[in-house]
Amino acid sequence: MSTPATSTDTAAARRRYARRALPLLPAALFLGAALAGPRLAPHTIDAPVTATYATAGDGALLGGDQLGRDVWSRLLHGGGELIGCAFLIGAAVTATAALLGCLAVLRPRAGRVLERTADVAILLPSVLGIMLVALAWPDGGRWAVITAAIVLGIPFAVRVVAAAAAPLAAAGYVEAALMRGESSLSITVRELLPNLRGTVTALFGLRFVEAVYIISTAAFLQIGPQPPEADWALMIRENAPGILLNPWAVLAPSAAVALLAITVNLATSAPAPAPRR
């Protein structure tokens, strides 16, 4: 029985809603700033405007890097691609895992195969996996990293979804749908996934953070973006030798990577996570 909402009810609901939306704010602000960054940059990313490792000030807000390029401009340019790739990886892994995880629960035989795959994947540190794929696909560049991150991320994610979906599969409405002879896909999309919203959202946040880790680590190992490009992880590596001359050339991109991961993680994390396997 539903009762008509009174004004105090709606006020409380609005407050609840606001409190839920609050953790999203830092992530939204940061992502907005990073994506709008290239329009705000005062200089181009490849023109030297200062002395090598010039300190902050004198026309360059954060000083210059190892070639005298403006750190602030490169910082504003360096996030878009990282965020785009991480978003792509997070979305692809989450979507695939959501479908496969439900399939694993509905079809026990497929579930066992997916379980074994996850067992194998767990033995391959993602950094080594990326090195292998980058070597196997030397012209792949960013796409090699993206493919590797998606392939390596799916097994874990499938486990998380399967663990959350298992209790639902025994629910009456799922059994009824099975009896009606509905296809696994239809049951997944219409019966299971709507009830897994929380799990899937948290999973996306986790996969996004993981993707940021993988892409930036790969870039740091010089797999993916190549030197003239402005990329936060690449900036950290390139400017490390001059860290004492102009600390900002290293600190600013470090802080940017950390803030990106932290804000998105806070926005989507549940208080207690499901174990990784």
Add this chain to the structure above:
Amino acid sequence: MAALTSGAPAAGSTDPAPAGPPAPPRVGADRARRAGRVALRVGAVLLRRALVLAALLAVVFAAVEILPGDAATASAERGDSAAAIAARREHLGLDRPLWERFTDWMTALPTGDLGTSARGEKVADLLRDPFPNTLALAGAAFALTIAASLALGCLAAARPGRRTDRVIGHTATTAFAIPDFVLATGLVLVLSLWTGWLPAVTVADASGKPAEWTMMIMPVLALAVPQTGWNTRIVRGALADQAGAPHVEAARLDGLSTTRVLLRHALPGALPVIATGIATSTGMLLGGAVVVETLFNYPGIGTVLAGAVAGRDTTLIAGSVALAGAAITLVLLAADLVRAKTAGAGR
């Protein structure tokens, strides 16, 4: 229980043993049957882990095979004739059928032969000195992760919903999100360049080990902090699940102290989940070690692998994957045994 501990390889599990009830006296036949069942279970777990490791190696070998180039072309000098490359290929045994080479590689692995690198050196020789250094680094970070996440997780669980709990929860979430190389850069700047407390670069002594133990502090911290963040949340979550269990509830209602309830009643039940969670960190620690090593110039496999990527030396990377996979398998095995032991104690 006794049979299980004696039959288990000491695979480096540093988890404290769960405080099970003292074993009641049993009849001999019952004990023998029990021991047989336990041995069977341990055997099955060992076999399963070995098969999984073999599957990974097969996948890695296949990945190496679908490469456009092979070791012969990768190591060829500019201007080598096609005949010279063919001769090299024959020398490296690359002209033999795929299946034969795979069987050879797999059967040679247990003897410690990891194949031949693109430059014609033995991969095992290239990795012999650096790999133990990497293991020492990752192992120290692993031990620190276990100790810190258990302590922080218990501390938070002892005060559910209070400020300590919330602060630990948020800090853990934040720490987990920071990539280890970013953290390492920050540590170098603060602990080394600004304060001068720790050496920024690892210097190896004559035997190829880090010259001073203080050189390991920053790499270990950079690896352990994010993983501690993750595992603190797992410990906290597992303890929260246990807090509602009937026997924990009963212990609390009996008026036992919070610490006692937590450590003697809730923690043993939470151990299987915790062990599994922490074991999965091994891969992140080993992978992270590769990255952090390059930053600190630490004499581990990170430097070797960076060279392997530049020189397109896939055998070298495949060999490292095999070693890392074996190390992770051992830790997962330890987690399996912790799980089996806790389940056995509960029965």
